Every structure is written in structure tokens, then in C-alpha cells.
Amino acid sequence: MPSISAPTVKEHHRIMFGKLIDAAEEILRERGPEDLTAGAVAKVAGIARNSIYRYVSSVDDLRILVLERYLPQWQDAVDDAINRDSTPQEQILALAVVSLELARSTGHSWLISVMKSARSARPASEHDIPEQRAEYHSDLVANFHIEFARRVTLLWTMVDPKTASLHSRINRALLDVGMKSLDAGEPFESVKASVLASISGLFTVVDEA
Template identity: 55%
Template sequence: MPKIEAPTVREHHAMVKAKLIGATEAILREKGPDSLSAGAVAEQAGIARNSIYRYVDSVDDLKLLALEQHVPRWSEAVFSQVDPEADPAEKLASFAVASLRQTQDSSHGFLMSLMRTARPRNTSHVRMQAEGEVKTIHSQVFGFIREQWQALDVAEPEVWAGYVHAIIFDSFGQAEAGADVEKLAGPLHDSVLALARAAAMDKVR
């Protein structure tokens, strides 16, 4: 039986798995997906190559596990920057800027690439769980945006929610293309507030 480095086998398993996920993410960020292999992950994590398969079924599963652990972190980081006492328009603007700033710590494009580059395995529990996490956060985000428009009592809240969603995703794209996040943050904040003003004007027509 291999030597364990934690008080219990379960804790050792979790610790090694975390090392493998961290090694996977480091390789992907620093060298790209073409450099990812069982050998590279094992070397980065400091464990024997064959030991990987005691913890995951494939290297692709490690990509998905890396994605899965970032989803709740992203959600907590973003929503913690939205003042629950603010008016709905300011909540929308704050949420948009917080989402953008979070790309500095965990690029949206990088995280989504983890899902895209993992080969489909219909029977993979890990894939199904990761896809479920991503769908959940997307639903949570759109639901939050829609709720703020409903609170503003505008006509067609789904339409206005879609506009904000589109602006946020466009800002992600600009940031990932190299634009300065802080230079994007002000115009993004102002654009969302301008949408709120436009919706209010549309309501009185």
C-alpha cells in the first residue's frame, strides 16, 4: 500500500487530487493544452505517472475538475462585490464590473476552454458534474440580471437582461484580447446604467 501523507486515506486522496488539479491548471495556463499529458501532470504534481489513474479516469477529467472548482469561487467573488442594499440599476452595474474584474483572476475564456478541449465522454460522471456546474452558474447569473430588471418594473425584462448579458460578455472578449480591465470597467458601469435610464424612458412612452 502506498505511503499516505495525511491522517486518513480519504484526506490523502483529496490532497493528491488537489495537487493533480493544480498541476493541470498550471500546465494549461503556462504552456497550453498541447503540453498536457499524464506524464507532464505527474511531474508537475510530484507523483508517479501511473498513480494519476487512482484518482481520475483520464487527463481530460482533470481539465473538467479544474473548471468545476473555479465555478463556485467565481460566483462568490462576483456576488460579494454587489451591495444588496443598492438600487436595482446599481446592482446590475456593480455586477457587470465585478464579473469583468474577476477575469483578471480566472479568465472566462480560459475556463470555458477547459470544457471545450476535454474530449466528450458520455458516461463520464466528472463531465456531467462539470457541465451541471456551468449551467447552474449561467442560470444564476441570468436569473440575477432578470430579477433586477423586474424590480425596475420595465416592459420586457428578458430583453433588457439580454442586453446586459451581451455587454458583459463583450467586455470579457475585450479583456481576453488584451484590453486593460480597469479602462473597460468605467464604460461598462456607465453603459449598464444608461440601459437602465433608456428602459425607464421606454416605460413612459
């Protein structure tokens, strides 16, 4: 039996599992998905290459596990941003702010690249929003993004049903631009102000229609 560095086999497994996910995240952040190999993960984690497969069945599993480790944080932040007593417009702006804050704290471009590299060919559901039909190996990750898009669309429907589809797509596009701007080094407060002003401009369009 291999030597273990913890009081129990179960604890050793937990520690090593965490080291592998940490190693995978380091590689994905600093080098990109194309460099996530068993050899690279083993080197960063400080274990033998073949030992990886005692904890995961493939390197792709690590790609998904890195994404999933952020889901509780993302979900809690999004849920906390919604104040049921506020107007739909206020909730839309609150979701925009929390999205940008998450992008600043966890990074955006590297996570998007991981998501794209982890897509599967599983057929989309007829209930999915069209732009969100690209599925991932992880249902948890896919469902989070689909639900976020639905939430934005629902809020815009409350603002103006006739333009909800268009404005929700523009809303998400503005968030994407804002996140990429943060990745490029633009100051957070400047990006946030521009994104919020642009979304608020959509409210003005609705009011003037």
C-alpha cells in the same frame, strides 16, 4: 504498497489530488484544453502516468475539478455584490463590476475554453435560459452560469419587464466583451468604465421610452 509522502494514506491522497488539479490548471492556463493529457499532467505533477488513475477516473475529471475549484469564490463574490437595499439598476452595475473583477483575478478566456471543452450532450432543461442551455459535465458549473443569467434577467425585469429579455442579453454580451478585453491586456479601469457606461446607457433607453 507504494511509498507515501505524508503521515497517513488519507493525507497523502489529499496532497496528490491537489497536485493533480494544480498541474491540470497550469496546463489549461498556459497551453489550452487540447494539451491536457495524462502524460502532460503526470509530468507537471511529478508522478508516474498510471498513478493518476488512483485519484481520478479520467483526465476529463481534472478538467471539471479545475472549474469547480473556482465556484465558491465566484459564488461568494456574486452574492456579496447584491445589496438588497439598493435599486435594481445599482445591483446590475454591481454584478458587472464583480464579474469584471473575477475575470481579472482568475482569467477569463482560458476558463471559457475549459468550459467549452467540458460540455456534455445531456439534454437541456426546459427551464433553462436559451443562451445557457449548453450543459457541462459539471452540474455545479452549469447551474452557476444559469443562475447568474437568471439573476441578471430578474433584475432587468424589475427595471422594465417589456425589454428585460433584450437588455439582459445585451448586458451579458457587454460583460463578455469586457472580459475578453481584459484578456487582451486592456486596462481594467478603462474596461470597467466603458462597460458600466454602456449598461447605464440601457437604463437611459428605458427611461426615455
